[in-house]
Amino acid sequence: MTTLLPSTERALLRRLAIEQSHSRVPSMTAGIVRDGHPIWTGSRGLVSGRPPTSDTQYRVGSITKSFVATLVLRLRDEGRLNLEDKLDQHVPGTAIGDRSIARLLSHTSGLSAEPVGEWWERTPGGSADDLVAGVDQDAIRPRPRHGFHYSNTGFGILGELVGRLRGHSWYEALEQEVLLPLGLSRTTFGPESPHAQGWAVHPWADVLLSEPAEDGGAMAPAGQLWSTLDDMLRWARFVAGDTAEVLHPDTVAEMRAPGAVDDGDAWRVGFGLGLQLIRHQGRRLAGHSGSMPGFLATVMADPADTTGVVFMANATAGVSSALITDLLDLLEAHEPRIPDTWVPGPEVDPALLELTGQWYWGPSPYVLRILPDGLLDLVPWQGRGRASRFRRNDGGTWTGLDGYYAGEQLRFGRSAEGTVTHLDLNTFIFTRTPYDPDAPIPGGVTHWRSTP
Incomplete structure (x- = not known):
């Protein structure tokens, strides 16, 4: 592990210790990864009488959803489905059969937050047939159909979709297609030792109540998985783009693209395709939080900074949502990046060099x-x-690749002699001088003058 300054390690550990103590959490573990390497891990509290390690399992709850979304995007990339496919094409028989798969992934399908029946997180899970049958008209919420409404039920349905297209369970697909290639050997369907017990802490006394850890059945894709700090730090790297060919990095970037906003005008929290999004102090973070009875967890990654941060705790409630961003802020304050030494790059095609420099879109200069x-x-x-x-x-x-022109085609216009005269960017013409009259500018060009 890369060495941090002792002052940085102390500041990070102190923040974790404050959270564990003030929030009265039985145990917590946290870590940061930067440039593909863990640079800090810390823990507080006890699990079975000992401090938790980076190999201690905690239930990660809704972080499971980002794994299920990865399976759906793999199917899309293989051509087995389209994100604009209607749900009825793959899982018929629901009241949201006319909604797209993309809307299920981004929680904009209008589906209820929870399935019918008892509180699913604390009871043994039911069958997929019962889950599908329960998605009737009563399961649709009276909100604008394009509006954000978080839905655990929707990811239960997506897990069933994966199972039907793969011919085996979503978790079998996850093991074969994601966990094994990424080396996530301690991310499992159920707890495997060493693991933490889930606890609820009494709000007015320092006593504990053990929480159940049921098999979610058809709802397992919404929150079943158990994992470790080591595995979740690797998952943070995946979210940041280090995909080990499980998905193309461009597909993960697509998952990180904003699809819905969760907090109105503030636009601090949103959702992509199976990934939660946070904007903080100029950072754009992607990942997911998780909550199940007795457990809380969050993994977030900053792709632009190739940094990720994780925490895991065995408490039903109480951990501050600011813990993740506080740890990142402390790292930035104590050990900001030192820019890499500039060195000349590889040889450049001379034909490309003539394209560089200043261009004008109308009167606006570009480089x-x-x-x-x-x-x-x-x-x-x-x-x-x-x-x-x-x-x-x-x-x-x-x-x-990004911005306004993502997916658009750029072509270079040339004279009869082969000299590049203009850029044609999806019909927008860029020229070497403002409105060059020799370029094919729609509407034509006359001359510049000093009076209107």
Whole structure:
């Protein structure tokens, strides 16, 4: 593990200790990963009379949903389904059969938060047939159909969808397709020693009540899994883009893209495709929190900073939602990144070099540069406007990867002599001078003058 300064380690441990003590949590463990390596882990409290380790299992609750979403996106990438498919195409017989799979993943299907019947988190789970039959008109909530409404039921249905398309259970698919390739050997369906017992802490006395840990049955995809700090730190790396080919990094980026907002005008918390999103102090975090009787957990990753943070606790309630971001803030305050030494990049195709420099979209100046990974970067000269990176395709075109031009085609217009004269970005014409009259600008160009 990369060594932090003693002052940094003390600050992180102190924050964890404050949380464990003030929130009266039987045990807690937390860790941070940066650039693919764990840089800090800490624990407080006791599990079976001993401090928890990074190999102690806790139930991770709704973090399970991000694993199920990964299975759904694998099916999409294989061509087995489309995210715009209606649910009826794969799991017929529900009242939300006309809603898309994407809306289930982003909690915008309008489905109820919980399934019919008893409090599912504290009782043995039922069958998939009963779950599907229970998604009737009474399970649809009277909200705008595009509105965000968190639904555990929806992920039970998605687990059933995975099972039907794979021909075996969602958890068997998870073991084969995700856990094994990522080396998550301590992420399991049920608890395996060493593991923590789940507790509820009395609100007005320092005494404990043991919590049940039932098999969720058809609702297991919404919150069943148990895991360890080591495994969850690896999962944070996955969310940040270190996918080990379980998914293409572009697909994980798609999962991190905002699809719904959970807190109205504040837009601090949102949801992508199976991933929760948080905006904090300029960071865009993605991951998931988890809550089951006796347990709380959260894993969040900052892809831009290749940093992830995890905490796990065996208490039903009480841990501050600020713990995750506080740990990141402490790391940034005590050990901010030192920029890498700049070195010249690899050889660049001379034909690309002639494309670089200043371009104009109408009167607005842009700059095109070559990135070290061979991508082209088109950005406004003064930082205001549409920016995108582009990846080369066969045949001389380039495809936008992000921003306004994500998925759009960039082509280079040339003169009869082969000189590049303009950029054609999905019909927008960029020229070397503002409104170059020699470029094919729609509407034509006359001349500049000093009076309107």
